[in-house]
Amino acid sequence: MSLKKLSLEANELLCRKDEKDNDLFYVESGELLVFGIEGTKVTPIALIQKGEFVGELSFFDHTHRSAYVITTKLTQLIQISAKNKSEFMPDWLVKIAQNMCHQIRSLDTRIMKKGIRKSGTETVKPLSIEEQRNILEVVNS
Secondary structure (H helix, E strand, O other): OOOOEEEEEEEEEEEEEOOOOOEEEEEEOOEEEEEEEEOOOOEEEEEEOOEEEOOOHHHHHHHOOOOOOEOOOOOEEEEOOHHHHHHHHOHHHHHHHHHHHHHHHHHHHHHHHHHOOOOOOOOOOOOOOOHHHHHHHHHHH
16 A cells, blocks of 8 residues: 655645546645635535545545645645555445445535535535635635
């Protein structure tokens, strides 16, 4: 299994939507924001924190990235190469994960268009115009 440690400063783009990168990332410390962009509107989808993974969908189904991911503060990651997953995961487990990825991608598309609206639960806060502007500058640079 190929592992690589990464250290990213705040406001560094980790993943771009539609990218063909398939590696998985484990967050050792820090925080990542997963978001979608439609025109000039940036829609937050999730905050990924210490002990969580990002990039699972592409890792298992070998398709494009479904969203953008940016660091919100200094973040330490472990990058896990998708090329060697058959060495440490049985085929049946990969097939189950691929099926789940298909279902999750469908839900992600709906969330990116409408955002998350739950009552009585803590959700990702909407971004201010300034936060959206800053993210768009990073994505477009």
